[in-house]
Amino acid sequence: MNPLSEIITQWQTHEIISPASAEAIKQSENTRPVSLYSLLRNLLYIGLVLFTSGAGMLVYLHIDTIGHDALIVVLALLTLGCFFYTYRHSPPFSVSEVNSEGKFVDFVLLLGALLFLSLEGYAQWRYSLFGTRYGLAAFLPAAVFLFCAYRFDHRGVLSMGLTALASWVGLSIAPLEVLTGNDFGSTQIINTAVGFGLVVGGVSFGLAHRGIKTHFTNTYLTLTGNLFFIGALTGLFTSDYWFLYALLIAGCCAFFVWYARQKQSFIFLLMAILYGYIAFTYLLFSKIDDAGFWMVFGGFYFLASAGGVVMFILNYKKWLTN
């Protein structure tokens, strides 16, 4: 099914390449090895996650026979070992991207971070290490992970740090849990979610603006963006100050569209258009409160608006990608 010969002949006919180059390209393409990079890397990740999950279960199930102190010592040694190995084998800190992706040290740091979570939870359960200062117990992994993410340039550990930071303020930002994991019935949670999204997203943008780890911004905005939009939408649906939330949503949608264009990162365009569409449609339906009108024109609205969005994307593809 490979039309390689056809293309190469075309290039030769148009004198883009010489006959000798054509032969060389054919030879190299036909013998090009298949890369197993992503597959093996993902298997390594899965293996590490399974290993730490199994270790965690084993600890909790056999706690009486193994002995708490021995377990804590083993966990602590393993965790420290991972962090020490990472420290010894990582390139020095740099504000720009340090590419260690796929290297062993990358996985050791991840293993260390996962073990740290087990160690901390276990130490608190056994010895009440933090007493009733639960905030500190939630904040500590956030601080450790965020520090490690910046020092060793690791986007995976950054997402762990941001999740821990959100937990500290009582929120869940795990993408599939944003709706179910947060009680958006409470105004306080809504405002915390909106504030957290704005502050953390803003800080990441500020850091990127100063050239500090600019490649981290996507992870920040992906995690905090969902939280912000869902929080703000709930505020729009339920609060008396709906117009404030509407303004915030409009502002952030505009920012996300701009950012998507700037960085060619279209997940932000997806978020802006989807959340913006929901907000706009809700406002339209709630402010023109006439059931009879919508019975007739509701279908037309959805048909026309969906067509409008599609036409916008198709017509403005150059604007979006330039």
Place this chain on the structure above:
Amino acid sequence: MKVYQESWLLNRYALGLAKKLQKEGTLTTAQAEAAQKLHADLPYSPNIFIKALLFIFGLIGFGFGGSLFTLILMGDANWGLPIGALLYGGGTLFGLVHIIRQRKLYFSGIDNALLYCILGSLGPIFMKVSEINNFKEPWQFGLLYLPFLLMAVYSFGEPLVALGLLFDFLFIFSSLLVKHPLGKAFLSFILSGVSVALFFLMHRFSKRRTAFYWQTALEWALPATLLCAYLSVNYMVVRYANASLNDLPMPAPEIQFAWLFWALTFLVPLLQLALGIRLRDRSIIVVALFSALYSIVTYRHFHSLLPLEWGLLLGGLILASLAYALLRYLKTSKFGFSITPENSKNNLLQTVVLSHLTKTSQSTAAQEVKMGGGDFGGGGAGEQY
């Protein structure tokens, strides 16, 4: 009739090749630019997130447009919906072909969404036909769909529709097979054999130049046939299918030639792996890994192999060690495989998985420290802090 112009796909392939060769230094910038000029007639196949947007809004538009259209034709309660859906689907198909040609769309989300909707709009008329002809069996409904799926795959080469065609065919085939006692007795072997035969037929076809138009469909259908071949002889699937087909009470009783199915449950993944390595096909290797995982699940379902925690710990250790060893071993390419980094970094997937893992770990820890209870767990936001 092929809906997409093959020259678009050729140009896209050629441009990808030119970019790759330029990156490797085989082509100069001037040569790459000349190739770009020669293959400038490209289809619009956007980024996955734009595709998702176009797909979602395509579905919304079709859904609401369809409901409006059918409402108008609902006057006849008997034929209103089938005729309305058929006309609407036909009209959409006409519009879709037009917009594909005009906008040079190629699997850009909206064309995929509208194709699924058009095929879905055949449902009401087929239900009506089934009702009139007193069709009692589901395969007869599947048979009505088969020629339309075939036409759709021929015209669009859409991968999900191709999978639909494959499964529809296998469903009809196995439904007819179980009608005969001999067919019922050998169902698993025949189905597995047919899947393997389909794999080799499609694989042979995929090597031809003419198959290029359907490359994406074939890339999806080929591993699917191998997965079907495995599942057809997997011990657990066979045992439960046997109980279901013969109306036997649950839990499913032991089957005849159990040893043979156990052997095949573990042998087929190995054969798939060998085939994947021989054909140098990554997707077949992935299928082999999934099959192997399902074989372990099958074994654990009937026998206690290891406690779950030990299974996870040892399984994780073996998997991680094996992956790491292979990453080191393939530093210089061997047997046609390498570990050259690919473009896709899967950062989004990593972010989602690790975020959930952290949240789960923290929730477990929080329960242990009696955090929460409907209150704020965090010290930074709770009132009492």
